[in-house]
Amino acid sequence: MEQEQYTQVKSSIKKLFNIDLEYYKDEQMKRRLDSWLVRSQKPSWSDYLHFVSASPEEQVRFRDYLTINVTEFFRDPDRWNTLRSEVMPDLLRQSPKGLRVWSAGCSIGVEAYTLAILLDEIAPNQPHYLLATDIDRGALAKARARGPYNNDEIRNLTPMQRQKHLDMGTTHTIKPATASRITFKEQDLFKDRFENQFDLIVCRNVVIYFTNEAKALLYEKFTAALRPGGVLFLGGTEIIPRPNEIGLKNFAISFYKKIG
Ligand SMILES: C[S@@+](CC[C@H](N)C(=O)[O-])C[C@H]1O[C@@H](n2cnc3c(N)ncnc32)[C@H](O)[C@@H]1O
Numbered sequence: 001m002e003q004e005q006y007t008q009v010k011s012s013i014k015k016l017f018n019i020d021l022e023y024y025k026d027e028q029m030k031r032r033l034d035s036w037l038v039r040s041q042k043p044s045w046s047d048y049l050h051f052v053s054a055s056p057e058e059q060v061r062f063r064d065y066l067t068i069n070v071t072e073f074f075r076d077p078d079r080w081n082t083l084r085s086e087v088m089p090d091l092l093r094q095s096p097k098g099l100r101v102w103s104a105g106c107s108i109g110v111e112a113y114t115l116a117i118l119l120d121e122i123a124p125n126q127p128h129y130l131l132a133t134d135i136d137r138g139a140l141a142k143a144r145a146r147g148p149y150n151n152d153e154i155r156n157l158t159p160m161q162r163q164k165h166l167d168m169g170t171t172h173t174i175k176p177a178t179a180s181r182i183t184f185k186e187q188d189l190f191k192d193r194f195e196n197q198f199d200l201i202v203c204r205n206v207v208i209y210f211t212n213e214a215k216a217l218l219y220e221k222f223t224a225a226l227r228p229g230g231v232l233f234l235g236g237t238e239i240i241p242r243p244n245e246i247g248l249k250n251f252a253i254s255f256y257k258k259i260g
Pocket residue numbers: 067068069070071072075104105106107108111133134135136139187188189190203204205206
């Protein structure tokens with residue numbers, strides 16, 4: 001896609017969905033848009049944009065595609081083991097009355113449900129606050145509906161976890177008691193206000209699509225939203241270049257602590 005065309009498409013997407021693609025990497029996003037146009041079988045972007053503006057169903061599909069919401073329970077199990085055995089015990093010692101935890105970019109909810117399952121296993125009696133946010137309304141609707149989730153998405157759950165937290169069928173939903181611990185909210189990480197004093201912010205596999213400037217901005221905002229000693233948990237390939245410049249210290253792969 002030519003730059004001029006991309007500028008036009010970006011501006012239509014902003015008008016239609018209120019999503020600002022300025023924060024996303026150009027080349028990656030152009031490739032995604034090109035392949036979407038091929039799949040749509042429309043001859044040009046102006047045809048496609050005309051079609052999508054008139055079809056609410058297509059708007060949901062296109063928005064889902066743009067925001068890329070692939071996910072699964074306990075995604076990267078090794079990192080979740082570190083969270084369970086090294087990070088959580090420390091956080092629970094510092095905040096014995098319960099943790100404030102935020103899943104930022106929670107997609108269809110499984111990351112937030114993973115956190116609820118983990119907290120149920122290691123600190124079931126405290127009234128934790130679990131916030132889960134995403135820009136994608138369709139993904140949030142599925143999160144709030146507690147699924148359904150497929151076999152791939154639940155593959156890392158143990159038989160005991162399945163028994164306690166899932167209603168199993170041909171697809172699987174989260175039990176209401178597990179779901180009741182989470183507050184889901186629609187939020188754009190670039191436009192909307194953040195809550196604060198979090199013990200733990202989990203933002204995994206979200207910033208990979210953002211420009212370096214957008215990532216830097218976001219990391220500073222996350223740091224401000226943590227309490228001193230609070231932890232930011234990122235995705236496997238996401239590294240903050242000079243964390244101490246923004247008041248963070250890297251203490252394990254994917255984990256950063258707010259200094260102070
Ligand atoms: C690949 S999913 C990651 C889901 C989950 N964190 C995980 O690791 O399994 C990326 C999510 O980021 C969300 N996202 C993308 N841009 C966003 C923005 N500006 N504000 C909030 N969420 C955003 C997408 O809607 C999508 O659900």
